[in-house]
Structure formats: C-alpha cells, structure tokens
Amino acid sequence: xxxxxxxxxxxxxxxxxxxxxxxxxxxxxxxxxxxxxxxxxxxxxxxxxxxxxxxxxxxxxxxxxxxxxxxxxxxxxxxxxxxxxxxxxxxxxxxxxxxxxxxxxxx
Amino acid sequence: xxxxxxxxxxxxxxxxxxxxxxxxxxxxxxxxxxxxxxxxxxxxxxxxxxxxxxxxxxxxxxxxxxxxxxxxxxxxxxxxxxxxxxxxxxxxxxxxxxxxxxxxxxxxxxxxxxxxxxx
Numbered sequence: 001x002x003x004x005x006x007x008x009x010x011x012x013x014x015x016x017x018x019x020x021x022x023x024x025x026x027x028x029x030x031x032x033x034x035x036x037x038x039x040x041x042x043x044x045x046x047x048x049x050x051x052x053x054x055x056x057x058x059x060x061x062x063x064x065x066x067x068x069x070x071x072x073x074x075x076x077x078x079x080x081x082x083x084x085x086x087x088x089x090x091x092x093x094x095x096x097x098x099x100x101x102x103x104x105x106x107x
Numbered sequence: 108x109x110x111x112x113x114x115x116x117x118x119x120x121x122x123x124x125x126x127x128x129x130x131x132x133x134x135x136x137x138x139x140x141x142x143x144x145x146x147x148x149x150x151x152x153x154x155x156x157x158x159x160x161x162x163x164x165x166x167x168x169x170x171x172x173x174x175x176x177x178x179x180x181x182x183x184x185x186x187x188x189x190x191x192x193x194x195x196x197x198x199x200x201x202x203x204x205x206x207x208x209x210x211x212x213x214x215x216x217x218x219x220x221x222x223x224x225x226x
Contacts, residue, residue: 036152036213043202043216046150049208060174087152091211095168098143 002026002090006099014107019075021102023088028068032092035064035073038101039084048073049091080106109133109215110142111203116220123193123224129186129203137181139162140206142213143188145199145222153199156188157206190209205225 013019031051033066036044046055048064052098061076075082078097083106088099115127127143132150143155156167156177176189186203200219207214 032210043218045209045216046212046214049207049212049214055214087149089152089213093158094154094166096213098152098154100151106120 001095002029002093002097004088004090004097004099006086006088006102009100010103010105012105012107013071015080016080017078019078019082019104020072021075021086023066023071023073023087023099025069025071025090028081029090029092031067032090033064033071034089034091035062035065035082036087036089037084038087042084047086058059068105075104078104078106082106109205111215111217113175113201113203113217113220116222118223118225119193121193122193122226124189124191125193125222126189126190127201127203127220127222128136129188129205131184131205134205136179137143139208140185141177142204142206143177143186144202144204144213144216144220146219147196147199155201158186167199173185190222193222195224197202198222198224211219 005024033051035048038044052064085101104107110132112130114170119192148204156180174192180189203217205211205215
C-alpha cells in the first residue's frame, strides 16, 4: 500500500496568514493527489483534486502543487472558517490511502 | 444538490453483523461509482470499498475483504454495505462517498453513520 505522510500534524495561525501543509507519498503517485477539509463533527469536503484543480465552490485562497512523491496545500490569507483538519489522499492506486491529517487552529 | 444520507449504524457485539444503507439524491445515481470510507476513534480516514456504476465490479481493503460486501440498487438510488464477522477494530463512522466522473477522486460525502463493535 502507498503510505501518505503529512506534516505538520497541527498548526496554529492568525487570520490573514499563509499556511502550508505538506504530504509525502511512499512511492510516486504522479499527480493523483487530492486534499480534503474536515470541520469538527462534519464530513470531509473535497478541496483540490489532481494535485492542483480546485473543486467547485472552493475559494481561490486554496492552492495545491507538487508531483511524484511531494505535494503541498497552501492556504493564503487564512480565514476564520478555515479551521479544521486537512487530509491528503492518493488516488493513483488501490487501496486509496489518506495522510494522517493536519489540524489548523486559528489563533 | 448532491445528498448522501447513511443509516443503519449502531451497537453490535463482536462477531455480529450489520447492514448500512446510503440514500442518494440530487444526481443520477446510476452514473457514478461509489465508495465507503470509515473514520475510527484515532480520527484517521480509511478507504473501505468501491463499486462501479452497475454493481458488476467491486474492490475492498484487505482489512475487510471476505467480511464486508458492497452493493447497490440503482432503482432505489441506494448504496449498501453488508458487514459480517465484525471486530472491535471496525468501530468507526462510516461514510458513503460519491466518486467524481473522470479522475478517481471521491467528491461528495454523506454525514456518516456510527458503528460501534463492543461486548
């Protein structure tokens, strides 16, 4: 199975800050990488697929980059509604696997 | 609006069985592949199973293979997960998830149903 490793596990930032979350795959996944946001008590929501394509309705302050094994999710101009956990997922090979998550707290 | 509503979760003893359902609306159910994904107490997300549009092709995580069965009824717009020989480690919130057309990426998730396996 492809292991996905996210860092950091948690981050605390202020409104307006730029937040960067990284995800590393144990083997190459090309650009088959998605990012999800999960607010407490809610289901995950798709933010980005194919490494860098924003899902419908997702604000442009979210962006993704990378290829192969190293990927990045960037939230520019952090907003209060961005608190929650973020997960990466490789969609290159089954079983689909997720990173362990990054919790974003708003200072 | 895409809606996925799971039901059927509850408390079951180890070795027991349970069937989850997911009622889909707001899109043409038969045009989409579907998944089950679970989230345990450790809060990590684990992919469980996937089924194609007409139900003829399925795939499972090794941890549930032989114990869980995914199926669908396109006439009823409903996805199912039959779970047998349940173990304590199967305790989790189970999400019904639609796969977007094109890339193999789950896009819309239901609110989840909690399965607790305990004696």
